Amino acid sequence: MLQNNPINIIRKGIIIRGSLSGGGDLVVEGQIEGQVDLKNHLTIETTGKVQADIRAEQLTINGEASGNIDASSKVSINASASVNGDIRAPRIVIEDGAIFNGSIEMDVKLPDDI
Amino acid sequence: MANTIIGSSIVIDGEISGDEDLVIQGTVKGRISLKESLYVESSGIVEADIDTQNVEIAGRVTGNIVASDKVELKADCRVIGDIKSPRILIADGAAFKGNVDMDIKD
Amino acid sequence: MAVKNQSMFSNNTVVGPSILISGRLSGDEDLTVRGRVEGEIVLSHTLIVEESGIVKANVEVKHAIVSGVVVGNIRATECVELTPGGRMVGDIVSPRVMIVDGASFRGRVDMGEAQGPREAQERPATKPSYTAYAPRFSSALRPPSVPRPPLRSASPPAPLQRPAAPRPMPVQRTVVTAPPPAVASPPEHLPSDADEDSADAKPLPPEPPVLMDVNKKKVVVKKKK
Numbered sequence: 369m370l371q372n373n374p375i376n377i378i379r380k381g382i383i384i385r386g387s388l389s390g391g392g393d394l395v396v397e398g399q400i401e402g403q404v405d406l407k408n409h410l411t412i413e414t415t416g417k418v419q420a421d422i423r424a425e426q427l428t429i430n431g432e433a434s435g436n437i438d439a440s441s442k443v444s445i446n447a448s449a450s451v452n453g454d455i456r457a458p459r460i461v462i463e464d465g466a467i468f469n470g471s472i473e474m475d476v477k478l479p480d481d482i
Numbered sequence: 483m484a485n486t487i488i489g490s491s492i493v494i495d496g497e498i499s500g501d502e503d504l505v506i507q508g509t510v511k512g513r514i515s516l517k518e519s520l521y522v523e524s525s526g527i528v529e530a531d532i533d534t535q536n537v538e539i540a541g542r543v544t545g546n547i548v549a550s551d552k553v554e555l556k557a558d559c560r561v562i563g564d565i566k567s568p569r570i571l572i573a574d575g576a577a578f579k580g581n582v583d584m585d586i587k588d
Numbered sequence: 589m590a591v592k593n594q595s596m597f598s599n600n601t602v603v604g605p606s607i608l609i610s611g612r613l614s615g616d617e618d619l620t621v622r623g624r625v626e627g628e629i630v631l632s633h634t635l636i637v638e639e640s641g642i643v644k645a646n647v648e649v650k651h652a653i654v655s656g657v658v659v660g661n662i663r664a665t666e667c668v669e670l671t672p673g674g675r676m677v678g679d680i681v682s683p684r685v686m687i688v689d690g691a692s693f694r695g696r697v698d699m700g701e702a703q704g705p706r707e708a709q710e711r712p713a714t715k716p717s718y719t720a721y722a723p724r725f726s727s728a729l730r731p732p733s734v735p736r737p738p739l740r741s742a743s744p745p746a747p748l749q750r751p752a753a754p755r756p757m758p759v760q761r762t763v764v765t766a767p768p769p770a771v772a773s774p775p776e777h778l779p780s781d782a783d784e785d786s787a788d789a790k791p792l793p794p795e796p797p798v799l800m801d802v803n804k805k806k807v808v809v810k811k812k813k
Contacts, residue, residue, distance in 0.1 A: 488601055492614070494609060496610050
């Protein structure tokens, strides 16, 4: 089932206010305000704006996001992205050119003697 | 070959310790303790007590020096402080003020 | 002999793998850390923490490249890069921050999102703001540590691009309040500065009553003594 998840697209011009949850991948070209709880991969395209606390397995941001992010695998903040909020994920990537303000929480393995 | 170089514009205020050669071209204030050789080059300024195996000084050192092997004061260096080492070389032209202790035992 | 040493080593500062420096390290050249530095690092150039390097310090540099371990805060005027092996715990303040896959980080990131004055004045109000492109230009243009005055003259164009009204306001207010003493009232202002010093010798009739009062009080005090 999960392997064949359909890709959902919120097109440009669409605004969703409220809470959004479910399985499957989601691509946002429009706007979401509220809360997002997704089992799979959320992509915010360059035209997309998400003003919400986000939970997802994986998150790719090319547009704007503001709110706290909790991802179980990876968050990619690409060069065109602008992100405000706190992020928790095992892997977080911030590309050169991206704008990010907030805190990041990854598991950091430090040497014992520090 | 030395691994550690403190470049000429660098100022360190604190303590340096380690097991490798150290070259100082900049300024170090505080303490230096090494198990290998210390080179204070002509641009180097050291205001620190030094505890090492070998020291070669071409720059300025203010502080006491203890070397387990050798201390070499090169021409044009300027050293103020006591030196304790089994072997001490002072070149012609070196400026030095302090006591020398070569730790001679009967 | 000294010359031999001089030419033997490059002019780049390297802290070797077995070296521990604790204290304050400052300078105007690149610093490569393969060993350990604890305390404080202030450089006008680049700090490179290599895989074996450990920095447990507050760092102020132009550019930081972390492939090893940093525990402490980094403030960079240009850029902070965490490479695949880089591990850092602490806060980053820098207009550009890169974290690549494989790097690990815990702490805050502050890219200063927009003009310098706004950053300083409005940080307490943590209302999220959508500032897509205007801030990137301005942050690319200025090193954040540059003093305020040049920023003021540079910033007015930026608020114009931004529709949100409340945020630009404080900036404009400072622009308005700051210049007038210098621009609008130079004839009044300059003499009044001079009054402070020369009032005792030569009581000048003109304006500032406040200053006159101050001077009178001073005289009274002297008499009591």
